Amino acid sequence: MKKLLALLAALWLCCAPCLGEETDGIGDIIEENAVSAREEFIHRIIETGHSLFTAAKGRLQRAHYAGDIYICKNFTVHVFRENCGHFRMAEFPTVPLCIPSNLPAADCKPYYYGYCWMDVPPEEGNPFYIAAQFLYDPELSHEKNLSLAKEFMKQVRRGDFFQMTADYYYGIGAHSAIMIADYDEETDTVHWMDSNMAGEKRSGIRYAKVQYDVERSISWWADAFCKWGRGATLYRLRDDIVFFGEE
Numbered sequence: 366m367k368k369l370l371a372l373l374a375a376l377w378l379c380c381a382p383c384l385g386e387e388t389d390g391i392g393d394i395i396e397e398n399a400v401s402a403r404e405e406f407i408h409r410i411i412e413t414g415h416s417l418f419t420a421a422k423g424r425l426q427r428a429h430y431a432g433d434i435y436i437c438k439n440f441t442v443h444v445f446r447e448n449c450g451h452f453r454m455a456e457f458p459t460v461p462l463c464i465p466s467n468l469p470a471a472d473c474k475p476y477y478y479g480y481c482w483m484d485v486p487p488e489e490g491n492p493f494y495i496a497a498q499f500l501y502d503p504e505l506s507h508e509k510n511l512s513l514a515k516e517f518m519k520q521v522r523r524g525d526f527f528q529m530t531a532d533y534y535y536g537i538g539a540h541s542a543i544m545i546a547d548y549d550e551e552t553d554t555v556h557w558m559d560s561n562m563a564g565e566k567r568s569g570i571r572y573a574k575v576q577y578d579v580e581r582s583i584s585w586w587a588d589a590f591c592k593w594g595r596g597a598t599l600y601r602l603r604d605d606i607v608f609f610g611e612e
Contacts, residue, residue, distance in 0.1 A: 402452060403606035407524035409448040411545050414558040417444070418577035428561045428573035435573040438467060438541040440560035441526055454492050455605040463490040467528070467539060476500060479530035479539020480596035493600040496520060500596035507591070514587035520599055521548040521555045521583075529597035533589035535562050544599075545578060554580050 417440075428435040434443040442464055449462040465485040470478035480500065485491035499517035501510050521527075525544040531537070542559035549555070561573035590597045 402608045403602055403604065405608075406448060406452045406602065406606055409451075410444050410524065410543065411558065413444040413447050414440070414543060414545075415577050417560075418558065418575045421575040425564060425572035425574055426560070427570065428564060429571040435560045435575065437559060437561040437573075438539070440575075441541045441543055444543070445526075449492075451609060451611055452492075452606050453609040454487060454603060455607045457488055457490070458607070458609070460488065460490045462492050464493070464526075465491055473530075475594065476596055477530040477538075477594045479528065480590075481528060481598045482600065487603070492603050492606060493526065494603060496522070496525060496599045496601035498596070498598045499590065501591060501593055503593060511587055511591050514591040514597075515583050517597065517599070518555060518583035518586050519548050519550075522599075522601065523547050524602060526600040527557065527597065528600065529590045530595050531589040531597075532592050532595060548583070552580075552582075553584070554582050555586065556580050 417434075426435040427433050428437075428439075432439075434440055445464045449464075452462060453460065454462070463485065465482040467479060468481050468483050473480065481495075481498070482493075497517050497520040499514050502513075505513075521544045523544060523546050527542045527544055528539070530539050540559070540562060542557045542562070544555055544557050546556040556578055558577040558579070560575045561571075562576060564571060564573040566572070586597075
């Protein structure tokens with residue numbers, strides 16, 4: 366059934382411009398499927414992160430070598446790749462999904478490395494788009510920048526991939542995380558999961574703490590990246606995610 370709905374989604378997107386109002390019924394079916402597939406994708410990503418957190422049992426995990434999945438960006442890439450094979454974009458149903466690497470440092474100037482990803486087009490498999498972005502503006506006061514940074518954090522939604530370059534309590538540099546809930550207006554907080562925000566070195570080898578359902582105020586986050594040369598980006602899955610290869 367899911368294969369059929371994915372196929373219908375692709376056909377609908379191709380044919381909708383010439384079918385007019387007669388496509389309304391099938392459009393409703395595709396929209397319902399797209400939403401359910403997208404939410405299922407997000408659910409599986411978060412569950413995979415939770416399973417890694419549970420398996421760690423509070424013990425630090427190696428996050429030193431290029432292939433270690435507990436390095437912050439590697440962690441987010443790993444939980445995405447563990448699940449992306451079961452999904453596609455309806456607009457590009459034959460293209461496997463991918464997650465972009467961070468933009469190289471040379472291309473981030475005049476900002477520091479780590480505030481954004483490479484600009485991979487959706488036709489090459491990137492199912493994310495920029496939902497919001499903050500870059501420190503030296504022409505504005507710090508107070509104004511901080512206000513904008515907080516407004517940026519209010520855009521957080523469940524399933525958003527978060528990327529920043531920061532200078533804060535845990536260190537200086539790039540960090541990646543995945544938001545596991547919408548911004549909570551009542552508490553003014555966000556909830557996330559990540560790896561290697563906190564950790565330590567042992568005999569020159571870095572070890573990371575895996576975190577799940579951590580809650581902090583948006584002021585805490587904003588203060589981390591609201592500095593000259595710093596910034597952050599929220600990446601969100603497209604709405605046209607459909608199932609692939611599942612009955």
